[in-house]
Amino acid sequence: MADITIFHNPACGTSRNTLGLIRNSGAEPRVVEYLKTPPSRDELSALIADAGLTVRDALRRKGTPYDELGLDDPKWTDGQLLDFMLAHPILINRPFVRTPLGVRLCRPSSEAVLDILPDPQKGEFRKEDGELVVDAAGRRVKPAG
Secondary structure, X not given: OOOOEEEEOOOOHHHHHHHHHHHHOOOOOEEEEOOOOOOOHHHHHHHHHHOOOOOHHHEOOOOOOOOOOOOOOOOOOHHHHHHHHHHOHHXXXXXXXXXXXXXXXXXXXXXXXXXXXXXXXXXXXXXXXXXXXXXXXXXXXXXXX
């Protein structure tokens, strides 16, 4: 069984869809509800770097204290931004997924997880909104347009 970890927020539709795609590959990931159990500073820093992102790329604005804390100010260093994320885990964008094939921030699209899953999809998968992502043969469906 592949070693897969998802940093999950069960209140987030994108996070739930990503978890569903992982499970549709036959894997049962380690689910870390990061709002209850935030990653360590080293783990968060590694997730961001391994995903090829900057710390600013990993900050979530919507529904967070981002604006009230003035985090768009360029004066904040990466270290200070990490401190804010650890003090307010809701600032950590989600979901981050780590597999043996890499790390992705699966936002804005949960389908980003498909690029790093070791095993193929086992059948059809639809997002919560009904959008078909994987067909009955386990093949990724490209969005229309």
